[in-house]
Amino acid sequence: MFSKFFEWYEKRHDYARDWLTKNDGEVVGCFCSYAPEELIYAAGHLPVRMLGSHEPQDVTEPHIFGMYCPFCRDVLAQGLKGRFNYMKGIMLAQSCLHLRQSFxxxxxxxxxxxxxxxxxxxxxxxxxxxxxxAGELAKFRRSLEEWTGREITDEALREAAEVYNESRRLAHEVYDLRKGPNPALTGLEAMVMVASSFMVDKKEHNAELKRILPELKERRLDRETGARLMIVGSEDDDTEFIRMVESVGATVVTDDHCTGSRYFWNSVEFTNGDILSDIANRYVDRPTCPTKDFETRSRFPHILQLAKDFNVDGVLLIQQKFCDPHECDMPPLKEYLNENGFPTLFLEFDVTVPLGPMRIRVEAFLEMVGEEELF
Ligand code: SF4
Structure with a gap:
């Protein structure tokens, strides 16, 4: 049922090249989920987020410190190796210093x-x-217009925001099907569904979601659900890791990370006023990355509510090695979740993860979750 999403995810470069042959626009690489993709889309381009290749590499050392997060280095490595040689534009919406160096x-x-x-x-x-x-978005709009010589009208911005809102609403519908005792999809399928939405024209992605949703609502998975887990933390599109977790008696039922629910959780709320202000409000109000979660820690209650709504048994706290923003967040977040009755397991990610040792730790965690003990 999710084969199209897997195909898009695995053949992301083929998709982008094919898109270029059919459309009068460019592929624009985005370095963070804070990129206001609506503007790029309204300009007639394909916004694509560069995600990990999960392959060891040795090309970034002259450009970026080895103690910057593996995700940023993995992204840059793909650029240096020419994997995105069809991509004419890039943009970064400021989030963390590591990704800024990649950009x-x-x-x-x-x-x-x-x-x-x-x-x-x-x-x-x-x-x-x-x-x-809103002022910065106005500058970005002018810059895009100057690049291609095409005007971006308010109407085009509204249409783009509507397409993106539909994508967000559909993703919510899919996530809702993971709340009950028998989730209609695995965590792996959900991960690829969201990750592929970073790479594909949202209209096409929406059409595929609408096509599968009726069948998905009736679907019964031929597997035990086991422990219901949540993944919280840094960027995570490591399909091998989640496949391993779901092979040892667990199902990932929700998440809070920038390649999961944080990407689509809130929508543009239309007023009759300035459309750029409406779009700006969406990015200000979205569930935050730790880089932006101060002085009030708004992330924690949101994560707790997700854990409750999805009836989670335990939380995997995932941190990209050397990711300072998440590293500072993890100790208080772990304490907060434990105090609220949710056991946690902290795992550090690299470009590739050692699946054997991690499997042992996940299995031990699942035993503890089964005994309803807290760390
Ligand atoms: S994982 Fe952390 S350090 Fe890496 S890009 Fe994301 S926030 Fe920045």
Whole structure:
């Protein structure tokens, strides 16, 4: 049922090249889930987020510190190796310093026609964030218009936001089917469904979701659910890891990370006012990355509510090695979840993860979850 999503995910470069032959636009690489893709889409381009290849590499050492997160290095490595040589534009909405270095090195060392750095405020909790970001989006809009010489109308922005909102609503519908005692899909399928939405024209992705949803609602998986787990943390599209977890007596039923629910959780709320302000509000109000979660820690109650809504038995706290934002968040988050009755297992990710040792740790965790003990 999810074969199209797996195909898109696995053949992402084929999809993008094919898209270019059929459309009068460019592929624009986005470095973070804070990228306001609606603007790129409204300009007639295909926004694509660069995700991990999960292959060991040795090309980033001259460009980026070895103690920057493996995800940023993996992304940059693919650029340096020419995997995205069809991509004419890149953009970063500021999130963390690690990813910013990937963007800067890509801009300097990988041939692209267009590179845009968007000053996405980190302090989203200030009163000024909304108007500030709306102003930055206006600059980004002008920059895109200058690049291709095409006007981006308010109407095109509204249409793009509607397409993106539909994608978000459909993803919610799919996630809702994981709340009951027998989830209609595995965590692996959900991961690939969301990850592929970063790579495919949202209209096409929406059409496929609408096609499978009626059947998905009736689906009964031929497997035991086992322990119901949640994944929380840094970027995670490691399909081998989740496949392993779901092979040892568990099902991942929800998540909070930037390649999962954080990407689609909230929508653009339309007012009759300025469409750029509506889009800016969406990015200010979305479930935050730890880089932007201060002074109030808004992430924690949101994560707790997800754990309750999806009836989670335990939480896997996933951190990309050296990811400072998540590393600072993990100890208080672990304490918070434990105090609220959710056992946690902390795991550190690299470009590839040692599945054998991790399997042993996950199995031990599942035994403890089964005994309803807390760490
Ligand atoms: S995993 Fe952490 S360090 Fe890496 S890009 Fe994401 S927030 Fe930045």
């Amino acid at each position: 800067t090195s890509w801009r300097n060392h990988v041939p692209v026609d267009y590179a845009y750095y968007l000053y996405m405020p980190n302090k989203v909790q200030t009163d000024h964030a909304r108007s500030y970001l």
